[in-house]
Amino acid sequence: MQREVIVRFAPSPTGYLHIGGARTAIFNWLFAQKTCGKMILRIEDTDAERSTQESIQGIIDSLKWLGITWDEDPYFQSQFINEHLAAARKLLESGNAYKCFCTKDELDRKRQAALKRKSDLRYDGTCRNLTLEAVAEKEEAGIPYTIRMKVPRGEGSVRFEDIVYKTIEYKYEDIEDFVIVRSNGQPLYLLSNAVDDIRDRITHVIRGQDGLSNAHRQILIYRALGAPVPQFAHMSLTLDPQKAKISKRKHGELVAVHFYREHGFLPWAFVNFLVLLGWATPESREIFSREELIEAFSLQGINRANSIFDVRKDDPKYFTDPKAISINAHYLRTLPIEEIEPYVRVEMEKAGIWDPEYENTKHSWFLDTIELIRGRFHVTTDFGSRGRAYFSDDFPIEPRALKKNILKHPELKKWLPMLADRLQALESFSVTETENVIREMAAEFGVKPGVLINGIRTLVTGQLAGPGMFDVLIAIGQHRVVKRLRRAPALFDKL
RNA sequence: GUCCCCAUCGUCUAGCCUGGUCCAGGACACCGGCCUUUCACGCCGGCAGCAGGGGUUCAAAUCCCCUUGGGGACGCCA
Secondary structure: OOOOOEEEEOOOOOOOOEHHHHHHHHHHHHHHHHHOOEEEEEEOOOOOOOOOHHHHHHHHHHHHHHOOOOOOOOEEHHHHHHHHHHHHHHHHHOOOEEEEOOOHHHHHHHHHHHHHHOOOOOOOOOOOOOOHHHHHHHHHOOOOOEEEEOOOOOOOEEEEEEOOOEEEEEEHHHOOOOEEEOOOOOEOHHHHHHHHHHHOOOOEEEEEHHHHHHHHHHHHHHHHOOOOOOEEEEEOOEEOOOOOEOOHHHHHHHHEHHHHHHOOOOHHHHHHHHHOOOEOOOOOOOOOOHHHHHHHOOHHHEOOOOEEOOOOOOOOOOOOOHHHHHHHHHHHHHOOHHHHHHHHHHHHHHHOOOOHHHHOOOHHHHHHHHHHHHOOOOOHHHHOOOOHHHOOOOOOOOHHHHHHHHHOOOOHHHHHHHHHHHHHHOOOOOHHHHHHHHHHHHHHHOOOHHHHHHHHHHHHHOOOOOOOHHHHHHHHOHHHHHHHHOOHHHHHHOO
16 A cells, blocks of 8 residues: 655755745645645754744744645754764664764865866765774774765666656765764764654655755665655756846845735735746646645646746836736736735735724725725735725825826816815715716816816826726715815915 | 756746647737726737757657756755
8 A cells, every 4th residue: 555645844944935945845735735645844953053943933934824734743853863863873883884084174175176186076985994993093082073974886876766857876986975973973964854754754755956966865874774765856946037046145035935925925826826936737727726736736747947936126017026926916806805805904904004994884895995906906015005095095196197197187276176066966976976977077178088087086096097987986985085186276286 | 077957938838758730839028909088907919939960760849969058966054
């Protein structure tokens, strides 16, 4: 019988979760969901120097926001150091590892020299064949040592089938005797990670392609420890437009998951975008609900070529990959209104324009208004900025709109207040009634209705463009519309 | 320098395994048009790609080789 699938996401808490990590987490999660398997969250915090509590929390928050779930509580790799060291001892005893007394300085010197000669940078195996006596002697003398894996020599190779990259083969002669325990007694990633995966009975290691050149070394550890080797699925990397690996250092917040949360992305829209980076179905389908994506997901759909996250640092039109924005906008206008309601609320609270009545007496008005304006928004933050006038009397008038729709037509200075009077007199403030009033007035003054309509739009919403004007008037309401129209003269007077 | 991986429109990709149905399909972006009081949406249309060179074959985006380009690894980081 096939064993239950167990995967893990194993971030090192040295900063926020960036999109590369998020992709890895998403693919692991999808695979677990697809196979009804388990996903473990393991915090690889063995680098005490760089690990921070803040970053652990940040990563967990980002994962939760994305909607990624895992089984069991997250645990910390540092809790299992003794287990890692026990494995190292076992490797030592079985002759699969040896103590290396070379100092860092010596190794550095050799590496530099090799660099200069433009030759091999790998460890030369100085301590590989030390006699038992020599080892004992050095130990007695208190010389610190690292533990290195004793990679088989001679003909032969490590070969494995990667689910994404197919057959991968490394000759023994190309693999150096890598260090698994530091001279201060701390285990290293290659060891810890493998030992943890063995204990957790991980069946599938799904990680970035940068792990591909670790796989063969870890397989050596698995074998020497007599443990079954998991299946590997290495995913192509996400690069920036300059084809450089994305990094916190270079790109800052732009590649942080929390940045997208703060900039009005719907979490699922972001997941949907991310999953399309380096993965596709045979139909190139693009939009998936959660259930649909799990259903459609397959490791075979992962692309071998790296993909580019098309961030545009100083692009005035798109603050991030246009496709990400487009997918977000798609969800924003098509999701059931109740699903986006909470995200809108958050933005309005941030903008200081939230009214608790929107959840009580004004609830249906609130939903109708979101429905009215969401079609042309890209991110939820738009509700607090471009959509501000619908919810607050304190909103700015866009300079371009002011210029084009108001100031260009000086007659509006007296027409708009007149219109305010007529609208105020209306008994039924409806789409048809308001439209009649406005069109009649346009005819009366011999102007195109658009002149009045656009003037009204700017005065009432502060915007250059927006939904159908008469719907807008109803949404904003008779009282507020009248009040805003009466401000027209003031706009001219300011000049 | 050594090893590993990759290569289709500007970007994300389908097609490649199992050659012909591909003078290469979709999406985003861009450009035009329709709709419209505006802007979006929607619809219609357009621009744009098999890195290059050799082979194999009746036939190559698809198979093989080389070149070039890109990425990753080569840490007592993870």
